[in-house]
Amino acid sequence: MKNPFEFGRELGSEELVNRTEELGIVQRVIESGGKLFVIGPRRFGKTSLLRSAAERASGQGHIVLRYNAESYPEMGSLVGRIVEDSARLLQGKVEKKGEQIKRYFRSLRPDVSFAVTQNEWKVSLGVTPSEPAGATGLLVDALNGIEELAADQPEGRHVALIIDEFQEVLSGEGIDAEKQIRSAVQTHKHTAYIFAGSKTRMLTQLTTDPSRPFYRLGELLFVGMLPRPEFARFLIDNFVRGGFLPQTGAEEENRKLSHLILDLSEEVPFNVQMFAHTLWDHLSQIQVGAPERAYLNETLIRDTLDTIIRRNDPFYTQVWNGLTAIQKKALHAVIAEDGERLQSLKVVKTFGVSPSSMRKSLESLTNRDVLRQVESTGSVRFCFEDPFFAHWIDTFTF
Ligand SMILES: Nc1ncnc2c1ncn2[C@@H]1O[C@H](COP(=O)(O)OP(=O)(O)O)[C@@H](O)[C@H]1O
Numbered sequence: 368m369k370n371p372f373e374f375g376r377e378l379g380s381e382e383l384v385n386r387t388e389e390l391g392i393v394q395r396v397i398e399s400g401g402k403l404f405v406i407g408p409r410r411f412g413k414t415s416l417l418r419s420a421a422e423r424a425s426g427q428g429h430i431v432l433r434y435n436a437e438s439y440p441e442m443g444s445l446v447g448r449i450v451e452d453s454a455r456l457l458q459g460k461v462e463k464k465g466e467q468i469k470r471y472f473r474s475l476r477p478d479v480s481f482a483v484t485q486n487e488w489k490v491s492l493g494v495t496p497s498e499p500a501g502a503t504g505l506l507v508d509a510l511n512g513i514e515e516l517a518a519d520q521p522e523g524r525h526v527a528l529i530i531d532e533f534q535e536v537l538s539g540e541g542i543d544a545e546k547q548i549r550s551a552v553q554t555h556k557h558t559a560y561i562f563a564g565s566k567t568r569m570l571t572q573l574t575t576d577p578s579r580p581f582y583r584l585g586e587l588l589f590v591g592m593l594p595r596p597e598f599a600r601f602l603i604d605n606f607v608r609g610g611f612l613p614q615t616g617a618e619e620e621n622r623k624l625s626h627l628i629l630d631l632s633e634e635v636p637f638n639v640q641m642f643a644h645t646l647w648d649h650l651s652q653i654q655v656g657a658p659e660r661a662y663l664n665e666t667l668i669r670d671t672l673d674t675i676i677r678r679n680d681p682f683y684t685q686v687w688n689g690l691t692a693i694q695k696k697a698l699h700a701v702i703a704e705d706g707e708r709l710q711s712l713k714v715v716k717t718f719g720v721s722p723s724s725m726r727k728s729l730e731s732l733t734n735r736d737v738l739r740q741v742e743s744t745g746s747v748r749f750c751f752e753d754p755f756f757a758h759w760i761d762t763f764t765f
């Protein structure tokens with residue numbers, strides 16, 4: 368039986384645990400030409416959610432343009448791709464499509480051709496990001512082109528632009544870029560916009576601070592933890608299906624084991640899936656030699672955690688060695704104090720770091736995606752983006 372636990376790739380809607388409400392929201396936005404910001408930490412399933420929604424919408428005949436801004440080192444290549452994909456997704460004859468694309472995106476002066484042998488559109492832009500309007504100007508021209516394309520579609524055929532890790536588009540561009548993008552997006556009535564990102568604090572500020580251009584530009588959707596009982600159910604059902612957990616008579620024990628996996632992975636969906644995937648592989652190996660022992664149990668779960676952190680040891684060592692002494696102490700404090708009250712006198716004294724260095728370290732570790740902040744009412748907690756890294760630190764550096 369194939370390992371049912373998948374991590375590190377975009378999941379489709381059939382594979383997602385929960386997220387039905389979120390999918391519904393994204394779909395509604397696509398079909399109503401709305402604007403939506405999807406905000407959530409890395410590894411929680413934003414990209415999978417967007418992919419699932421995009422697949423469904425494309426399946427219903429809508430035009431969905433979806434990009435990860437991190438994959439495009441410069442705006443020219445992103446905008447080029449947008450124009451190419453637009454040509455591909457339009458309906459009609461090749462010549463007509465070429466003309467339409469040139470007209471919609473005329474301010475980009477695109478050279479558009481169709482390579483019959485590769486069955487592919489090739490686009491080169493007649494403008495570059497270094498010209499006066501800059502990178503943002505290029506993007507805004509593309510957005511205006513998409514809006515013209517969208518307005519030209521038959522009734523019921525919607526057009527959506529999804530940009531994942533959207534903060535990359537803004538980085539280094541300043542408030543003028545935000546203003547330019549806003550003034551385009553807010554006048555567009557035909558295109559749905561979905562901007563997503565992992566820099567939760569930055570994106571929350573961007574969209575909720577009244578002095579920023581993006582204030583109230585669209586709805587907000589936070590992608591957080593999956594409901595624990597449902598995630599536990601998903602784990603149990605799959606291990607039962609594989610014959611690694613008893614189907615009946617052990618409900619309480621099964622629940623306990625699934626909760627241990629969730630706890631050790633801090634319920635981060637990517638980590639839970641990676642954990643379960645590795646466990647499944649272990650169980651399958653055991654099954655070959657000693658089928659009577661191929662049952663999930665606590666010892667095997669703990670051994671699996673050990674395997675995972677050892678497997679990632681070269682990577683974790685490298686990250687760890689790249690940190691300053693104070694940053695290392697800050698990470699020790701996060702583990703020992705469960706991420707809370709890290710600038711309190713007691714903590715600062717125990718770890719021998721001044722409150723201001725502690726604050727700076729936590730900030731830089733957050734910017735480097737080692738830590739993330741969880742804000743709940745009244746208090747701030749720091750936790751590891753990768754909970755297995757915390758286990759590694761705990762095992763090898765204390
Ligand atoms: N709803 C979900 N159900 C089960 N696993 C999920 C879910 N969302 C995410 N995952 C797991 O997390 C991994 C990373 O998801 P991804 O969509 O890339 O997250 P993000 O874009 O937020 O970083 C997936 O490959 C999958 O293993």
Ligand SMILES: [Mg+2]
Nearest residue numbers: 413414415531
């Ligand atoms: Mg992602």
